[in-house]
Amino acid sequence: MVADLDLEAKVALLSGADKWHLEGVPSAGLAPAMVADGPHGLRKMAGHELTLAGAEPATCFPTAVTLAASWDPELLTAVGTALGREARAQGVDVILGPGLNLKRHPAGGRNFEYLSEDPLLAGTLAAAVVRGIQAQGVGACLKHLAANHQERFRMVVDTIVDERTLREMELTAFEIAVRTARPWTVMSAYNRLNGTYCSDHRWLLTEVLREEWGFDGLVMSDWGGMNDRVVATQAGCDLEMPGSDKALDREVLLAASEGRIAEAEIDRCAIRVVELLIRAAANRASEVTADLDTHHALARRAAVEGTVLLANDGTLPLRTDPAPANLALIGAFATTPRYQGAGSSQVEPTRVDDLRTALSARLDGHAGVEYAPGYDAVTGATTDQLLAEAVAQATDAEVAVVVVGLPGRYESEGFDREHLALPRGHSQLVEAVLNTGTPTVVVLQNGAPVVLPWADRAAAIVEAYLGGQAGGSALAAVLVGDVDPGGRLAESFPAAVADLPANANFPGHPKQVEHREGALIGYRFHDTAGVPAAFPFGHGLSYTSFTIDDLEVAGDGTDRAVQVTVRNTGDRAGSEVVQVYLRKEHSVLWRPAKELKAYAKVRLAAGEEQRVTLALDRRAFRVYDVAAGAWLVEAGSYEVLVGRSSVDIAARITIEVASDDEVTPATIPAGAIATDEEFAALLGSPVPTPDPVLPFHRNSPVSDLPETPLGARLHTALLAVAHRRIEGTNDAADESSRRMFEAVINEAPLRAITLLGGGKPPIRVIDAMIDLLNGRARDRIGELLAQLRR
Numbered sequence: 001m002v003a004d005l006d007l008e009a010k011v012a013l014l015s016g017a018d019k020w021h022l023e024g025v026p027s028a029g030l031a032p033a034m035v036a037d038g039p040h041g042l043r044k045m046a047g048h049e050l051t052l053a054g055a056e057p058a059t060c061f062p063t064a065v066t067l068a069a070s071w072d073p074e075l076l077t078a079v080g081t082a083l084g085r086e087a088r089a090q091g092v093d094v095i096l097g098p099g100l101n102l103k104r105h106p107a108g109g110r111n112f113e114y115l116s117e118d119p120l121l122a123g124t125l126a127a128a129v130v131r132g133i134q135a136q137g138v139g140a141c142l143k144h145l146a147a148n149h150q151e152r153f154r155m156v157v158d159t160i161v162d163e164r165t166l167r168e169m170e171l172t173a174f175e176i177a178v179r180t181a182r183p184w185t186v187m188s189a190y191n192r193l194n195g196t197y198c199s200d201h202r203w204l205l206t207e208v209l210r211e212e213w214g215f216d217g218l219v220m221s222d223w224g225g226m227n228d229r230v231v232a233t234q235a236g237c238d239l240e241m242p243g244s245d246k247a248l249d250r251e252v253l254l255a256a257s258e259g260r261i262a263e264a265e266i267d268r269c270a271i272r273v274v275e276l277l278i279r280a281a282a283n284r285a286s287e288v289t290a291d292l293d294t295h296h297a298l299a300r301r302a303a304v305e306g307t308v309l310l311a312n313d314g315t316l317p318l319r320t321d322p323a324p325a326n327l328a329l330i331g332a333f334a335t336t337p338r339y340q341g342a343g344s345s346q347v348e349p350t351r352v353d354d355l356r357t358a359l360s361a362r363l364d365g366h367a368g369v370e371y372a373p374g375y376d377a378v379t380g381a382t383t384d385q386l387l388a389e390a391v392a393q394a395t396d397a398e399v400a401v402v403v404v405g406l407p408g409r410y411e412s413e414g415f416d417r418e419h420l421a422l423p424r425g426h427s428q429l430v431e432a433v434l435n436t437g438t439p440t441v442v443v444l445q446n447g448a449p450v451v452l453p454w455a456d457r458a459a460a461i462v463e464a465y466l467g468g469q470a471g472g473s474a475l476a477a478v479l480v481g482d483v484d485p486g487g488r489l490a491e492s493f494p495a496a497v498a499d500l501p502a503n504a505n506f507p508g509h510p511k512q513v514e515h516r517e518g519a520l521i522g523y524r525f526h527d528t529a530g531v532p533a534a535f536p537f538g539h540g541l542s543y544t545s546f547t548i549d550d551l552e553v554a555g556d557g558t559d560r561a562v563q564v565t566v567r568n569t570g571d572r573a574g575s576e577v578v579q580v581y582l583r584k585e586h587s588v589l590w591r592p593a594k595e596l597k598a599y600a601k602v603r604l605a606a607g608e609e610q611r612v613t614l615a616l617d618r619r620a621f622r623v624y625d626v627a628a629g630a631w632l633v634e635a636g637s638y639e640v641l642v643g644r645s646s647v648d649i650a651a652r653i654t655i656e657v658a659s660d661d662e663v664t665p666a667t668i669p670a671g672a673i674a675t676d677e678e679f680a681a682l683l684g685s686p687v688p689t690p691d692p693v694l695p696f697h698r699n700s701p702v703s704d705l706p707e708t709p710l711g712a713r714l715h716t717a718l719l720a721v722a723h724r725r726i727e728g729t730n731d732a733a734d735e736s737s738r739r740m741f742e743a744v745i746n747e748a749p750l751r752a753i754t755l756l757g758g759g760k761p762p763i764r765v766i767d768a769m770i771d772l773l774n775g776r777a778r779d780r781i782g783e784l785l786a787q788l789r790r
Contacts, residue, residue, distance in 0.1 A: 001028050002270045007263060010270040011252045014233060016243030019223075019758075020045060022273060023243075033280040035141070035241070036090075038083055039064055039097030039113055040340065040468065041347030044090045052346050052737045058086050059295040059469065060349035063341050064099060065447050066306035066465035068115040068490035069540070071577045072601045073128035075305055080132020080140070082295045087138040088288035093280035094139035094185055097345075098129045100177060101148050101189075102170050103448075103491050104521050105506040107417040109151035112341040112447025112466055116490040117522030117537065118596050119169050123176025130181035137283030139184030139276070142177055144222055146170050146204060147515075148189035151416045152507040153747045155225065156701050158192035158690075161515040162682035164666070166193075167624040169519055171208065178213045184276060185218045188237055190225040195688065197227035205236035218272045223344075224748070224756040227699070230255040238269040245759025292350050296470055300353075303467035303474035305575075308487035309541040315399060315439050315459035317481025317543055323367035324398035329356055330390045330433060331403030331426075331443075332377035338405050338445040339471045342736035343413025353472035355403060355443075362476050370397065378735065380407045380423030387432050394436045399459075401479065402433050405445035407736075414740030416507055420451045420497045430454055443475065449493040455534065463487070481543055484574040486601075488540035488645070492522045492533040499531050501672035510701065510747075512690040516674040518682070523646040524592035529672055538579050538596075538645035544570030544606065546644075548578060551651035553640055557658060558633055560616040564642050564651060568604035575603045578642060580614050582621070585637040585654070588665040589623055594641060621657060625664050626684070632661035696773045698751040698766065711773050718753070719745065 002010060004027070017023045017032050024032040037043035042058035045051070061067070061079050070076070087095050099110070103117040116122040130140040147159040147170055177183065188205065189198040198204060199221045209215045220239040226232060229240060229248040240248065255261040309316065318324065334355040340347060360369045372390040375382040394400040404426035411417055421427065431454060433440050439459040444450065447466050455461060462485070464475050477483045497503050501517035502525075508514060520528060523537035550565040562580050578601075581594040598614035621638070622631040638657055643649035667681040680687050693700070693707050702718060705711035722745040726738060748756070750770065754763045 001025065001274055002267055005270070007256060007266070008253065010266050011249050012246060013270045013273045014229070014238065014252070014266070015240040015246060015249065019242040021243070022239065022277065024277060025274060030274070030277045030281060033093040033277050034091060035094040035096055036087065036092045037097070037344045038087065038092075038095035039099050039345050040067070041349070042083060042086050042090060042092060042095065043345065043347055044092050052344065053734065055346075055348040056090055057348045057350045058090070059292060059299055060340055060347040061299045062303050062306050062468040062471065063112045063345070063447060063466040064115050065112045065490070066467055067302060068121065068125055068306070069308050069463075069465060069487035070302065070305035070601070071121070071488050071490070071599055072305055072486075073124055075302060076125050076128035077132040078298060079302055080129040081135060082132075082290070082298055083129075084133040084136030084138040085288060086290045086295070087133070088136055088283070089290040091284075092138065093284065094141055094276075095133055096141045096143065096187065098126045098140070098142065099144065100126045100142050100173050101144060102173060102521070104149040104515070105500065105502045106420055106449040106491070106494065107497065107506065108149055108448070109411055109416040110341070110343065110413050112411060113343075113345050113413070117492065118490070119173035120176070120596050121490055121599065123173035126173070126177040127181035130177060130183045134181070134184065136288070139280070140181075141185040141187050141220070142174060142183050143187035144189035145174055145186055145198060145209065146189055147193050148191050150507045150513065151414055151743070153510045153701060155190040155747065155752060156192075156511055156699055156749050157508070158195060158512045158688070159515065160194060160512060160683070160688060162518065163626050163684075164624045164682070165515060165518045169521075175213050178209065178215050183217060184279065185220055186215065188219060188221055188225065190222050199225055199237045200227050200231040200235050202235035210236060218276045224752040226755060227751070230261050233269050234261060234265050238272045242756075243758070244755045247754050247759040247763045296351065299468045300470035300474045303464075303471045304478060304483050305486035306465060306467070307474065307478050307485045308463040308465075308489055308539075309485040310461040310463050310535050310539070311455065311458060312460040312541050315441060316462070316479065318399060318479050320363065320366055320480050323363055325367065326397045327363070327367050327369050328372070328393040328397035328400040328438070329359060329369050329403070330372045330374045330393060330400060330429065332373040332375055333403040333405055333445050334371065335373070336377040337472055338407065338466060339468055340466050341412065341447050342408040343740055345413070349469035352469045355472040355475050358473040358476035359479065362480055362482075374402070374429040375423070375425040378407060379409070380425045382425035382428055387428060390429055391432050391436055394433045394438045394440070397438055400433050400436070400438045400440045401443060402430055402440055403443045403445065404430060406447065406450065408734075409736045409739060411447050412736045412740050414743040417448070420449060420494070422450055434458065441479070449491060451494070451496065452534065463489075484543050484572070485540065486575050488538050488577045489535060490537070492526055492537045493535035494526070495532065495534040501525060504673050509690045510703070512688065514679065514687065516679050517672060518590075518669070518674065519592060520672050524595065525672065527646055528593040532647075536645045536647045538577065538643070539648070540577070542574040542576065544568055544572045544574035546574070546576040546604075548576070548642060548644070548650035551640070551642055551653050553653055553655050558616070558618040558621045560655070562598065562614045562616060562640060562642065563611060565609055565611050566602050566604065567609040568606055571606050573603070573605045575601055576644065577601050578612055578614065579644065579646070580616070581641040581643070581646065582616075583639040583641060584634065585639060587634060587636075588663055589634070590666070590668040591623075594646065596646070623663065626666065627664040632663050633657065633659040634661065634663045635659040696750070696770050698770065699749040700770075701747050701749055703746045705773070708773060714769065714773070
């Protein structure tokens with residue numbers, strides 16, 4: 001089919017038809033394929049613009065951070081199945097998700113959209129979502145490959161990370177999902193990786209993704225993330241998205257005419273696009289309907305399973321027979337819940353449950369629920385009057401439930417958080433209610449860790465995360481004990497952000513961030529450095545109790561079966577997550593104190609017990625030997641630790657593993673943050689210096705323009721145009737969306753003006769503008785300003 005097309009038609013296939021469609025092949029009867037955002041719910045846009053508001057209604061499931069806290073691959077497959085079914089029903093061929101970047105720092109603005117700080121947990125859960133989506137004949141898209149760990153200057157920043165850390169951490173997560181779930185598509189990240197834009201990165205997209213992992217699908221750029229179409233095509237990035245009115249096609253055609261790119265290289269990418277079109281068409285043949293009531297019930301179950309009981313002195317579950325005489329429900333999120341993140345993943349829900357309505361209905365006739373807002377749901381600010389009302393309600397109550405968290409303006413795609421604290425108004429509210437002496441249950445609605453200086457004063461703390469459209473009813477069921485809170489943390493909650501070695505280089509220089517902490521993120525840092533987390537990775541309480549014992553390890557070499565007996569020793573049904581960690585006792589390499597290598601969620605009735613088997617294979621024992629360029633297993637003693645969290649270890653045993661591999665000794669940093677010399681040794685090259693501001697080029701961020709007087713004028717003009725466009729959309733009324741767009745505009749590279757603007761102004765105008773800024777073609781300033789305004 002591709003062979004029958006002329007060169008221009010082949011090149012046209014390598015960029016989108018518009019914001020949400022691939023080009024079809026009319027001569028072969030292949031219609032365009034449609035893609036849509038959808039990590040936790042479908043966001044099919046009715047029009048063709050890059051806006052956040054105005055999507056077709058769809059089930060808003062809990063976000064990735066909440067789903068990951070379930071530690072339940074089967075549940076995530078069920079959610080993926082529902083996502084795929086709704087996509088089929090709405091005519092969407094590829095869902096742009098799940099997101100798989102590891103959580104390097106808890107202040108990452110998009111952490112709610114990612115699964116975990118641990119590669120095994122993230123990779124297996126992402127694979128589960130992919131399997132569910134694709135079982136419905138809809139493609140999934142793993143994103144963002146790779147090392148996209150921050151929002152600040154994400155389209156230009158260069159992530160500097162050593163190969164061993166990259167492979168053992170983030171790339172392991174992607175590898176697990178690619179090998180076990182075989183996604184139709186993968187999305188390259190915006191950022192540079194060790195000097196090369198991910199869309200241009202042949203080592204990443206071809207040598208690792210395709211040749212090592214066996215990926216046979218399509219790679220697309222992130223929206224506006226195409227750097228050099230010629231280099232990207234040669235590197236293995238098949239598709240530029242969104243469509244930019246073929247702004248870069250002529251560059252590929254010129255390169256072909258000059259012999260800088262072979263037609264066979266263009267054919268290779270065009271074939272992958274056509275293969276996706278064929279696959280989509282085959283699955284589009286039959287009509288599918290989605291049962292939205294069933295999906296809402298599934299969203300509720302997922303929210304329950306992802307709710308983490310962080311602390312409890314016995315106040316929870318709330319009594320229902322007899323119920324508290326008076327229950328104070330405080331916090332605007334109880335009526336206007338924060339149930340999803342902000343940015344491109346924002347879903348238009350089919351309905352939304354709120355805690356106040358659900359809890360009042362559940363306790364109707366048993367207890368009065370008195371409500372006070374406490375703060376403004378949008379800004380998070382409070383007033384003396386709001387605090388006084390809340391205190392009065394709490395003082396008269398037998399139990400107070402305070403719902404706080406992070407408003408959308410605090411965490412979103414497009415910008416990172418400035419700190420880990422709750423809004424000042426939320427903290428003031430919690431402190432005021434605690435000071436009444438009434439037993440206080442604090443419920444958190446947020447997409448990432450927060451610091452809780454009052455934690456030891458609360459009767460209970462419930463991390464509800466972003467629970468999706470059914471989060472309110474799920475939370476009510478957890479609070480009254482109709483269900484057991486099933487969640488365990490898939491990320492560590494630090495006591496202070498200053499404790500974290502990643503914090504020294506987060507978000508870093510606008511054009512360069514150095515991962516000098518290596519693999520010391522999350523529990524790998526806390527447990528290795530002896531700096532306790534406020535709430536550790538894997539932690540979560542239940543309304544019942546469990547024991548884990550009778551540990552045995554069978555097998556030889558790296559093929560091992562870990563067996564334990566799990567008993568529910570309480571008086572009600574519940575779930576426990578069995579977590580298996582490995583520790584190498586003596587190594588020629590630096591290693592964390594322990595690493596997660598297997599896990600299983602176990603549900604047991606009161607008094608029930610189950611023998612649980614968890615498999616370990618070569619992957620569990622392997623390390624990446626940079627000098628050998630291979631995954632190797634180091635012989636020797638390994639401690640197998642089985643527990644309820646990374647610090648709550650119930651049983652341990654030492655095993656001996658034989659191996660003929662010779663692992664090369666490598667640099668071991670003296671501290672948690674590598675020095676210049678140590679980091680250079682880990683990189684195998686000198687630590688690069690960030691790019692200078694001048695001269696300007698296509699990848700100069702818009703924010704650099706004021707460095708020159710002429711650039712300052714252009715900067716003002718560009719921002720004025722951008723603000724007019726925002727004001728003309730439904731996103732203008734939403735503060736988090738506005739803040740996201742402002743950050744994206746100011747931190748985007750100059751090329752993105754064309755690529756995200758539908759090809760307007762043409763890229764040649766951007767190039768001429770750059771010439772002008774660099775002191776050339778000054779006589780054209782009036783013409784250029786006029787074109788930019790148009």
